[in-house]
Amino acid sequence: MDDRDLQYQKYKAILENYLEEQSEQTLYKGQQFSRKMIEQKISPEEAVSLHVSVLEELFPDIPEPLKNSYDFLLEMMIGYGFAYREHQSLRSRQQQLESEIEIAANMQQTLLAGDKPEVPNLDIGAISKPAQKMSGDYYHFVQDENDCVSVAIADVIGKGIPAALCMSMIKYTMDSAPEQRMQPGAVLENLNRVVEQNVDPNMFITMFYGLYDPRVHSFYYAGAGHEPGFFYDAEKDEFEELFTKGLVLGVSKKTSYQEYQRVLNGNDMVIMLSDGVTECRSTNGFIERDEIVALIRKYIHLSAQEIVEEVYRELERLQEFELRDDFTLVILRREV
Amino acid sequence: MNLQIKQEDHENTHHLHIGGEIDAYTAPQLREALLPLTGKEGHETLVHLGDVNYMDSTGLGVFVGALKSSKEHGSSLKLTGMTSRVQRLFEITGLDEVIDIEDVKGGSK
Known part of the structure; x- marks a missing residue:
């Protein structure tokens, strides 16, 4: 039968x-x-x-x-x-798609593996957590032979795979113009041209790019519509906004980016973040920038890496462990 | 978490009154309402954002798309009545320099 x-x-x-x-x-x-x-x-x-x-x-x-x-x-x-x-x-x-996304997420991890450089007298902390499998946030360090460290933080709007693909484009554009690395304004102008030609009309990228030159203890930076970071003045014990003016990448072909400079004295910090950091919402509403500053201050006695991890932990708790947006926080501190 | 859209048309001028939250979930709804209007040559679209209490970067993306579409099709786009929280997003991203935004006092930038 x-x-x-x-x-x-x-x-x-x-x-x-x-x-x-x-x-x-x-x-x-x-x-x-x-x-x-x-x-x-x-x-x-x-x-x-x-x-x-x-x-x-x-x-x-x-x-x-x-x-x-x-x-x-x-x-x-x-x-x-x-x-x-x-x-x-x-x-x-x-x-089948789910397993492909899994593979892509792993590739993204490898591609963007943010190796933190080891620089004498510079304490670096960095954390980046995706809200979903694929992150739309990006950070990347490059260290040159003079121990100059460049750092880029970007947030691609839209999440998931299109955002992740867009980030690979940023990474390769940056890798292909090493001679520009010292000029933050030019880096952003170059990226803007590439992004403008290649993204969907509803997409854009916000980016902050900075370069620390330990020989003159100076931080040079420029921003393309990115959430402003903070500068911590250790002597005054004050946080200020690290303001930059510049249009997001991918909107207008001809855009120029103003370059700024800050001198870091001992224990001064540069704090860079993605807008996931200041846009996250706790049950009581939005988490304000002041609260981020308060959290950093609370852990200021720790190393830069410990600070970013503790801040993340507290924000995660405030949001009941459910990230709505990708989260990235990077801190550079000049050691005495 | 939802979005309300009310549309009023007066000949070649369109008013969109938006309320609620513009995020990754509701952005497609806004895009569907907005893009057909910016695609009409010579038409003017005014987007009233006074009742929007939350907007994220996906929402900004919709306006970037609408701006590109209005340039391409020769129409005009103006945003008006936004709260300071929403306005801050446009300022940080530098989009206030490229999109026509009417501030609360009534004058256009």
């Missing part, structure tokens, strides 16, 4: 049983049987056809109109059958 016969016999037994006495127990058996049929990928029209053939065997004298009505029902079920098969194939495609 093959599967089909077995199925036929089993269905026949259950149906006969039910026709004899309409018990809950038999109904339950029917439910279990239908679950098995779904597992075996039996389509709706096949199920109806099974029912009809069993019925014909049990009642050979079934009236002609009733018989015809089953043919009609069978025809009706074919549409459901299509929908069912489509559902099946979508499910397997979804599984």
Whole structure:
């Protein structure tokens, strides 16, 4: 007896049983049987056809109109059958896509692995956490032979895969123009040209780019519409906004970016963040920039890496451990 | 978390009154309402943002897209009545320099 016969016999037994006495127990058996049929990928029209053939065997004298009505029902079920098969194939495609996203997320991790450089007398802390599998935030350090460290922080609007692909574009553009690294304004202008030509009209990128030259203890920076960071003046024990004026990348072809400079004295800090940091919402509303400053101040006695980790932990708690946006925080501190 | 859009048309001038939250979930709804208007040559679209209490960068993206579309099709786009919180987003991103924003006092920048 093959599967089909077995199925036929089993269905026949259950149906006969039910026709004899309409018990809950038999109904339950029917439910279990239908679950098995779904597992075996039996389509709706096949199920109806099974029912009809069993019925014909049990009642050979079934009236002609009733018989015809089953043919009609069978025809009706074919549409459901299509929908069912489509559902099946979508499910397997979804599984395939999910595993591809998993692979892409791993590749992104490798690609963007933010190795923090080791620079004498510079304490660096950096953290970046995606809200979903793929992050739209990006940070990247480059250290040159003079121990100059450049740091880029970018936030691609839109999340997920398009944002992640966009970031690879930024990374390769930056890697391909090493001679520009010392001029933050020029770096952004160059990136803007590339991004403007290559992104979807609804997309743009905000970016902050800075370069620390330890020989003169100076930080040179420029911003393209990015959430302003902070400068911590250790002597005055004060935080100020690290303001930059500049249009986001990808909106207008001809855009120029103003360059700024700050001298870092001992223990001064430059704090850079993504707008996920100041746009996150706690249950009581928005987390304000002042609160971020207060959190940094609370942990200011720790190392830069410990500060960014503690700030992240507290914000995560405030948001009940559910990030709405990607989160990136980078701190540079000149050690005495 | 939702978005309300009310549209009023007076010949070639369209008013969109937006309320609620503009984020990744509601942005497509706004885009669908806005882009057909900016795609009409010679038409003027005014977007009233007074009742928007939250907007994230995805929302800004919709306006960037609308700006590009209005330039491409020769229509005009103006945003008006935004709260200071929303206005701050446009300022930080530098978009206030490229998008026509009417401030609360009534004058256009």
